[in-house]
Amino acid sequence: MNERETLKINRLGHLEIGGADTVDLAKEFGTPLYVFDEAHIRNMMRVYKTTIEKEYDGNGLVLYASKAFSCEAVYAIAREEGIGVDVVSGGEFYTALKAGFPADKAYMHGNNKLVRELEFALDNGIGNIVIDSYREADILNDLAKKRGIKQNVLIRTNPGVEAHTHAFVQTARTDSKFGFSIGDGAAEDITRHVLSKENLVLKGYHCHIGSQIFEKQSFIIAAEKVMDFIASIKQKLGFEACVLNIGGGFGVWYTDEDPKLKLSDYADYLKALIGAVKTKAAEHGLNKPYLLIEPGRSIVGEAGITLYTVGAIKDIKGIKKYVAIDGGMFDNPRYALYQSKYTVLLADRAGEECTEKVTIAGKCCESGDIIAVDVPLPEAESGNILAVLTTGAYNYSMASNYNRNFIPAAVLVNDGKAEYIVKPQTYEDLIRNDVIPERLKK
Numbered sequence: 328m329n330e331r332e333t334l335k336i337n338r339l340g341h342l343e344i345g346g347a348d349t350v351d352l353a354k355e356f357g358t359p360l361y362v363f364d365e366a367h368i369r370n371m372m373r374v375y376k377t378t379i380e381k382e383y384d385g386n387g388l389v390l391y392a393s394k395a396f397s398c399e400a401v402y403a404i405a406r407e408e409g410i411g412v413d414v415v416s417g418g419e420f421y422t423a424l425k426a427g428f429p430a431d432k433a434y435m436h437g438n439n440k441l442v443r444e445l446e447f448a449l450d451n452g453i454g455n456i457v458i459d460s461y462r463e464a465d466i467l468n469d470l471a472k473k474r475g476i477k478q479n480v481l482i483r484t485n486p487g488v489e490a491h492t493h494a495f496v497q498t499a500r501t502d503s504k505f506g507f508s509i510g511d512g513a514a515e516d517i518t519r520h521v522l523s524k525e526n527l528v529l530k531g532y533h534c535h536i537g538s539q540i541f542e543k544q545s546f547i548i549a550a551e552k553v554m555d556f557i558a559s560i561k562q563k564l565g566f567e568a569c570v571l572n573i574g575g576g577f578g579v580w581y582t583d584e585d586p587k588l589k590l591s592d593y594a595d596y597l598k599a600l601i602g603a604v605k606t607k608a609a610e611h612g613l614n615k616p617y618l619l620i621e622p623g624r625s626i627v628g629e630a631g632i633t634l635y636t637v638g639a640i641k642d643i644k645g646i647k648k649y650v651a652i653d654g655g656m657f658d659n660p661r662y663a664l665y666q667s668k669y670t671v672l673l674a675d676r677a678g679e680e681c682t683e684k685v686t687i688a689g690k691c692c693e694s695g696d697i698i699a700v701d702v703p704l705p706e707a708e709s710g711n712i713l714a715v716l717t718t719g720a721y722n723y724s725m726a727s728n729y730n731r732n733f734i735p736a737a738v739l740v741n742d743g744k745a746e747y748i749v750k751p752q753t754y755e756d757l758i759r760n761d762v763i764p765e766r767l768k769k
């Protein structure tokens with residue numbers, strides 16, 4: 328077992344997470360339930376932070392990409408760990424502020440930030456805004472001028488690197504909706520534009536090549552391309568970027584088709600990336616830029632699991648066997664969105680051999696409401712506790728109240744003890760914003 332072993336099977340044959348028995352958790356908090364191992368989250372934040380300290384003299388900052396899992400507690404953990412965050416909406420920034428997160432360590436992303444989001448960001452002292460359109464640059468400059476401030480910004484570039492990952496989670500192909508392409512001069516043009524804006528202070532460049540990436544080479548090539556670009560801009564415009572944000576995208580284990588990385592492997596990814604930045608800086612005679620990375624999935628993904636209770640079981644003889652759970656696409660839409668694969672097990676019979684292949688169905692009125700297809704399991708019975716692993720990222724943050732189901736509660740496990748970080752919803756919550764016009768009242 329290595330230091331990241333969040334899960335184990337205990338003497339009772341139950342799945343444990345962070346030292347807590349999942350069967351007890353299901354009893355105490357009910358299901359469906361998101362469960363997060365705090366130690367895992369902290370270890371992941373630390374491995375990136377210490378690698379920047381060791382390999383790059385601390386000349387950089389880890390930004391937790393909070394769209395992976397956004398709630399007040401996770402910002403509080405990031406604050407304690409001394410890292411920054413990236414936010415992609417006014418709502419995420421608001422949540423961070425409410426958790427006492429320092430605004431100057433927050434970076435705002437988005438391909439179509441709303442005026443009210445930019446206003447909210449400026450009025451609350453956001454550290455940096457990553458510009459992704461001409462319109463945004465113009466609006467932001469005006470808003471900053473009105474407030475008499477100069478706003479630090481980065482420009483989102485698109486280095487045109489194709490990482491081997493699902494098309495929807497690739498973000499740096501030439502046809503992506505994100506960023507300005509380096510290859511066709513668009514990134515240079517927006518640089519001139521931003522430099523001409525009196526109330527914007529261009530600090531440097533950002534790129535993010537996609538998500539769930541395991542190839543070191545993809546990160547290295549992206550870093551090299553942006554460094555080459557920085558050199559060419561210095562030559563042409565006399566502007567030398569002092570910040571390089573290389574994005575996130577480090578992969579995690581979902582099923583045995585994925586490698587299971589150790590902490591040291593994540594350190595190695597970052598080391599390789601830092602090596603490429605240093606080499607390129609030396610080659611071009613540039614100062615080493617302040618380095619930002621934005622891991623999201625890799626910080627919280629494997630830290631989280633979801634617990635469900637098995638309900639109806641439907642065996643379509645010789646065709647398919649469905650095991651239905653009390654959750655579904657409203658708490659985890661990733662199979663519906665991307666056909667994402669998950670590892671599933673019976674948390675209360677975790678030691679038992681798998682004897683059949685079943686499809687895990689959600690409870691929504693939607694045939695596509697599936698969590699996993701043809702996955703091995705012991706013969707499940709109604710009432711068993713089912714665990715879906717690696718649900719820490721892009722599950723709670725993508726959840727909805729579809730079919731007016733409750734978004735499940737989340738608990739944080741620390742040293743075997745669990746506490747709510749997101750409380751359960753009630754029927755009252757579901758109708759909180761509903762209004763019946765007077766004329767429809769009986």
Ligand SMILES: *Cc1c(COP(=O)(O)O)cnc(C)c1O
Binds near residue numbers: 394413537575622624
């Ligand atoms: C989604 C996103 C990230 C995080 O990606 P992960 O794959 O979760 O690490 C980082 N930066 C930007 C700009 C993103 O959009």
